[in-house]
């Protein structure tokens with residue numbers, strides 16, 4: 001019954017989108033035009049736009065990547081839709097005949113796992129908490145993504161990773177990786193270090209020149225994770241969103257924004273500001289250059305302010 005109403009809602013949504021697209025006289029080819037950029041020996045990144053989901057970008061707002069090992073390919077995140085996953089797989093096949101042996105979902109946000117369907121089920125892998133979170137929240141995310149991205153999502157379904165990953169060294173496809181199990185952006189966030197090249201896939205723990213998203217954030221834990229990332233030895237860092245960087249600048253930027261956000265929420269709660277007053281606050285100039293900062297700040301207030309108010313009340317007792 002639940003499945004039926006999901007499907008009906010999706011159908012109604014698609015119909016509406018098709019009609020409105022037709023009315024505007026637009027046609028889409030639903031080609032993400034993915035173009036893998038080589039950032040190190042055997043390491044490729046597909047850089048998404050630093051935008052919010054839309055009918056124009058179809059959810060191509062996330063960085064995904066893959067590593068071509070001696071015997072096989074490791075995929076890191078699969079994008080926002082079945083189409084994205086399929087087009088990613090095709091882009092990989094243009095570069096190597098080697099099989100895809102491992103597909104990692106760094107965390108349970110929809111732009112990182114909804115392309116899973118395009119890959120063999122027994123290659124899909126994630127941390128245990130990420131698998132559980134996809135199982136619990138996947139269907140809700142999927143509905144929302146159909147609403148935001150329209151027909152780009154066609155035939156996309158949730159494919160839950162079967163394999164459980166744990167922290168530590170892992171060899172896959174003849175390539176040595178180091179898995180670093182962290183959290184704070186979500187319940188579980190997996191960073192992947194490609195040992196031979198020192199390329200660190202930092203997942204959504206790091207945003208580069210884009211405001212972090214916080215729907216499942218636990219800021220204190222996130223800040224600890226940033227410290228752990230900073231302590232790693234790496235030559236380049238692939239953030240979940242934004243350009244690849246060689247230093248710790250993007251870690252620092254994410255840390256400063258989160259610290260400011262946390263302090264702003266606490267101060268507001270201490271001063272007894274209400275939600276409307278919080279939403280009206282201005283973002284400091286120092287963060288004004290981050291993509292989507294106004295939108296994300298407002299979202300963060302909506303997600304996180306009730307708990308900040310609760311904490312202030314408890315402190316006041």
Ligand SMILES: [Zn+2]
Nearest residue numbers: 107109185204
């Ligand atoms: Zn995320």
